[in-house]
Amino acid sequence: MVVSNLIWSHSVITRRLLLLTAAIAVIGANSLTLSPIAASVAVAFPGRSAADVMTAAAFYGLATAASALLLAAVADRIGAERALVRALWVLCVSLGLAALAPALWVLIAAQALAGVAAGMALPAIYTLTAQVAAKGRESETLSFVLTGWTLSLVVGVGLAALLTDLLHWRAVFVVLALSALALAFGVARCGEWGSVVRSGAPTSPLTALRVPGVPVVLVNVAAYMTAFYGLYTYLGPYLGEVMQFPVSFSGLAIAVYGVGFGVAAPLGRWVDRHETGTVACLVFAGLIVVYLGLAAVAALPLLLLVLCLGWGVGNHLGLNLLLRRLGELDSAQRGAIMGLYSAITYLCVFAGALLYRPIFAHHGFAACAWASAMLVLPALGWALGQWRRKQTALE
Incomplete structure (x- = not known):
């Protein structure tokens, strides 16, 4: 019984780490793929250049920074896993909007919304990684999850270019949106993550800076x-x-x-x-x-x-x-x-x-x-x- 419980516990932790790694991979892929496919995206919007398309990436970065600063503390109040699920839902909607964008300004707005989701999701992912890590294996666990950035850089960018060549650039955002949707369900179904929810005064960037x-x-x-x-x-x-x-x-x-x-x-x-x-x-x-x-x-x-x-x-x-x-x-x-x-x-x-x-x-x-x-x-x-x-x- 003890052995079976240990095996079950290990499999649950592994599944959670895989979900967190995949979440970073999807977020990272969205942030990195626009550059190599910008020229193809520009063709869909007459009179626009690849440089114009990259404006969306700039708005994504600014929105991510603002969201991380203003919304990340929500995870301390409602639990990091709930914050991550909500962020993945918003990411799914934003990526779906990007796939359907009829004009460049819609794509820019969609990427800004994706940035809001990423700014809330990334701190939640790092928080959950710390929560599920076994004592004495914190760095090993974090290293596992950080490989999501490698997946987004090596696999995500290459797959985006391939999908753009074989199908259409919109297919890239469809795949990413469906991935975010699947991850939202996966994180929600994983049960209790052992979240630490603050019961005292609400947290904020200012309270965090006082630590x-x-x-x-x-x-x-x-x-x-x-x-x-x-x-x-x-x-x-x-x-x-x-x-x-x-x-x-x-x-x-x-x-x-x-x-x-x-x-x-x-x-x-x-x-x-x-x-x-x-x-x-x-x-x-x-x-x-x-x-x-x-x-x-x-x-x-x-x-x-x-x-x-x-x-x-x-x-x-x-x-x-x-x-x-x-x-x-x-x-x-x-x-x-x-x-x-x-x-x-x-x-x-x-x-x-x-x-x-x-x-x-x-x-x-x-x-x-x-x-x-x-x-x-x-x-x-x-x-x-x-x-x-x-x-x-x-x-």
Whole structure:
């Protein structure tokens, strides 16, 4: 009986993790697929260009940041699983509207609504991941769920391009809408997720910022994400416009990064087995070395690909450590805290592109990589502080 209960419990947890991973994959796929199919989408709207279509992506990002900031705390009041189900319903409706859009402004509005759903869903997903993780396996569990981003990057983008070529770009949004619908039913039918619902005063971004440790970690998140998105934004333009490599090579570099991000998932178990401060020092120091390496080998394509793989591995582990720390600070306000994280992340998409543009224009890709290395230094300093406090406590 005990063995059968353990097997049942393990299967339930695995099913929940698969649902959370798939939810990230669908959300990520929607945020990433518009760029490669923008030209095909523009054909459906006479007088519009691919650049015009990408306005929808900009509104999606802004809506996601605003939603994460204002609505993520709902998960603390009604339970993260209920918040996720509602967000997936809204995502399904928005993606269905995108598939049927008769004009570009409707597509833009649909993507903005999808951003509202994503801003509520992502913090709920990270909250649920922390709730279902077994004690001592928090990083391993989070790594498993984070592979959803790899699926969206490697599988989602490729499938979107294939569906666009074989059927129509609208088929992409139909498939995504049906996936969101299936996930909403799956999460709702999974029963009790062990949600922590706050019974006291309502949570908000302001109450979350008062939690000791949250502001420091969020500052590190802002620098860390700016470092990533700033360099990632100009990787394609550098390879295509400066190095004159074919588009396929740019796609290969991004795919290699995605593979690195995915293959790092099993390392979550290694993180759990060692002292967090020590691991964080190694990970952030290693990521700084990778960024400096990218600056050094920017003109050497094969070495650049190798370092893109290391970039994916390092970024996965660094993201894991930052998210895990945020999830540990206050279980009753995880939704609001994760909302702040998601809002900062999506704002860094714009900040990275804006801040790195003059660096790229005047000093090149290598200077951008060097700037990214410097932006990871605060995270390394924070990790060293954690490690020193741990050592002092042991003494």
